[in-house]
Amino acid sequence: GQNIDQPTEMTATEGAIVQINCTYQTSGFNGLFWYQQHAGEAPTFLSYNVLDGLEEKGRFSSFLSRSKGYSYLLLKELQMKDSASYLCAVILYSTLTFGKGTMLLVSP
């Protein structure tokens, strides 16, 4: 079976740094994606990790440890527009298995 866990909600302040964790137990693994989804909109791609380590892309970074079944998304210099749901997804063969998403609320 597939199990992907992430916190339901997080809150943070504008300008701060926040880390969203994701743990997974899946029958296979070909990589891990992070998507951002604003309410009523499509998920948009943020990052992809297939090897262990940190991938940095502007204000967003993503980390993967395959031996621990663990990833995190790091958001720096938070802005109000970063308030959204953040979805962790594991790719196996050709399909994505998503977690339930972490709703991030950024306050002034």
Next chain:
Amino acid sequence: GAGVSQTPSNKVTEKGKYVELRCDPISGHTALYWYRQSLGQGPEFLIYFQGTGAADDSGLPNDRFFAVRPEGSVSTLKIQRTERGDSAVYLCASSPTRLAGGSDTQYFGPGTRLTVL
């Protein structure tokens, strides 16, 4: 360039009716995926097309659900005898090629919100 488009954006129907949901993938993308997302949940895989053929339909919940992609571009998700439990946002995504072993990203459309009364 144009992204993935889906029509209609909203669909309200009555229990027992038949509905069709359409997806136009990004031009040139050979892989197309359908997902279903309920409130407060992540997207749930339904079916994956590589070209015209359904390469994996293991996520379709039952035989009321069917999807086609006759020319390898536009896809239609068909739901027969709709039930209230079918109410959800149906998302379509496309990628340049199959993802297994590679890093092709899936690009999502805005979804169709289906409400079954």
